[in-house]
Amino acid sequence: MEPKAIKVWEENAVPKHRIQWCPGCGDFGVLAALKQALVELEITPHELVLVGGIGCSGNIRNYLNGNAFHGTHGGPLAYALGIKMANPHLQVICLAGDGDTFAIGVENFVHTCRRDPDMVLLVMNNGVYGLTKGQDSPTAGLGKSVEVWSEEHPPMVDPVLLALASEATFVAQSFSGDVKHTARMIVEAFQHPGFAFINDFSPCVTYNKFNTYEWFREHVEPVPPDHDPSDRDAAWRLVRDFARRGKIPLGVIYRNPRPRAEARRLPVWEGELADVDVEPILATFR
């Protein structure tokens, strides 16, 4: 990748020396992958909106050029939905944590999958709440065997299965330790017409001492080349088969775009809002 092109994504951003992630945090890999992907996609920063979640992960929005918004914990998908409905010409990506997306924001996640707005969600899944210092997130316990589940410790949410069950049209999985592959997934996600979800495994080196880089390297495996991502049943089978073998599939697991209605930018400027004739409305009240 040309260093000059990458540099575009470093302007208007918090400088590298002030990035507030722990050294070695998996989110660095996502940041690097994002820059590569954005260069490859030839997106310009002013047409990009980065919607961050609340968490270590969501801070990525400030470490990269582009417009950024950041509201409530669990909220990014719904803000992004509004942005995209208002102006479909914008490139919108949500960058959130697993707590953000699958705990407090799970309602937004399920319904955004169903709505299928043309945007990307990249979840930096580390199995913990990083920013609040290591409590279990709904994806906690990946790869650990458990004898008894309880109300306090229920089985983990599998983001991929949840997305499939929620009628998502693009589901991919990546590992931030593999920057090149993650970048590839981001590119494909942007190219997907509809809602594209990437579950990225992004190790929390401080609080998740089990799902380490080494652990992931041992457990990830690329999606086999003969997998047909447009086949929903095959996607389910793939995830189940990998789980049975204690493995994690990386790659595009499901991709099946839905027909889309053409969307236009909503009226914004004075000129577009003048000359409103409400006569047809009044006629219904006479």
Add this chain to the structure above:
Amino acid sequence: MSGRANRVKVLVGGVQLRDGVSTVTEILGRIFTRAGLFAVAMERGYASTIYGAHQYDPILVADQPPLSYGDPVYDVLVALEYDSNPDAPEQPNRDTVLRHGPNLRDGGILLYDSSTGEIPTESLRARGVKVFPVPARKIALTELKREIVKNIIMTGALFRLLGFDGDFTHLRQLLEERFGRKGRDVVELNLRAAQRGREAVERVLAEQGYTLEVRLEPRPRGRRAVYISGNDCLGIGAIQGGVRFYAGYPITPASGILEFMERWLPRYGGRVLQGQNERESIRAAIGASLAGVRAMVGSSGPGISLKVEEFGVIGATETPVIIVDAQRAGPSTGMPTRPEQGDLNLVTGGAHGDIPRIVLAPSTVEECYTLMLEACELADKYQCPVFFLTDLNLSEGRKTVPEDLFAQRPPIRRHGILREEEVRGRPYRRYEVTPSGISPRVLPGTPGVVFKSSGVEHDEFGFVTIDPRKRAAQMDKRMRKLETYLREDAKPPYVFGETRGNPVMVGWGNTRPVLQEAREILLRRGIPVALVHFTHIYPLPKHLVEPLFADAGPVVVVEQNYSGQFADLLQRELLIRTRRVLKYNGIPLYPTEVADAVQRALRQEGAVVRIGSPEPVKVEVGGDGAEGH
């Protein structure tokens, strides 16, 4: 009738969903409006259960615009129930007659559907009430073979009683517009039904020898008028005010706004989102606003509570959003179909920390339109949440409104949005500290510039900070908007009469017409009371208001909630003592009871007078729905 010709108050009652109460009042309201009269149906009596509860809809019609919907005294009672409870040993029609009979004026008229028999009306007759049993359902079923026309039979009967539309010109026209497409037969069938109703009344008149004193005369009106609800008016206001994104989650009484917007906004290039919950709705509106679209959400108490988290986001990220709160009675799910002014504390204080915000409350159906235009501009200019407080009666109540109202439309101004040429080549600070507190924004997609916007405390560029000086500077900047607003845009309250030396009645929001009428009653009683009524609620324009109270007599705040939320605000802001008149039983305020209560409150320093009358509706145990919606 009631000594005043051309002014009649009719109450139509029946079984919810079955009897078509609101269909009848809708037809009446429209026809009266077309005939050049003024109709007001602002009190909506219904329950949360969908089927089977008692429903009533009073409609006041006059040849001059009535001030308010008035007291619960009726000239005519129309009972549409032919048999409200077939299993009960009591007579049919018991609900409307039992509940509202006591409020029928002596010498008034009772019209009821006698299809399953006549009901005992001795006590009413003893009060001079003229009783008109019309077996509408029976006629509809046996003669006209269509049960559905029973309400038109009753309408025809009512028109005869009011001496109105003798040749059914108006009714015919409305029917032709409604059913014309279904064929002449349908129109003719309905007209025959109306004729049957008229004949039934003639028969009773002949038998009983009653004479009718009322004649409701159509009057030619120069200007066109519509019969319209507050929700619809604020919807038109939002469209004319440039709102092009609306999001809502169904809730009474705000659902009407969602339905209006779903029907109309797309035709003006906008989009409507039925959120999957309250949070998705308001968040999507924030997103749309961030992208530059004027965005609005609507809800009621329970939904507004769920949105509180986002009030802070809107305040801190300085993203304009208009939030309509069509109040209903709380707390919790409360009484979904009953009016209250109980959300003031929620919208003036909801959110952790401090945010700039503006709270407006229209006082009439017309103001739902005009004030909404203002709300759209204010949200844009101040980049903060603008709350718009209506309530059940105002939202769903209907009124005759001259159409030239909607020709009032100040030009839209997109305030403080920088275009490409204004930002090119200089560092852009989204949260620049400015004397006005307003920082110009850019929209995403503006070539050559990006912004960082965040609800976490940030510096001028939008990056996270906990630097105490930057924090203070941002907080000051944001809150300074309110000073600018107070200086440039806040409007004084309505003032009726002279406050100096006189007792002052104070109100806010939709109660203005009732309070104006209460004031006239008090004046007639020799009490020289002034009325100060607020639409611009928060921040309170102290500099405009203080002089009004400086030399005033005792101040009585009248509102529809338990504690006197506005009285608290007034006391806090102006450091004055208030007396309070409060009603919170789910029934709207009526002019005479307000006048009485204010009179009582004036007798004692610091008085709190609670209006607790259960009138006019006798609620029976389990008689009204308890389900939420």
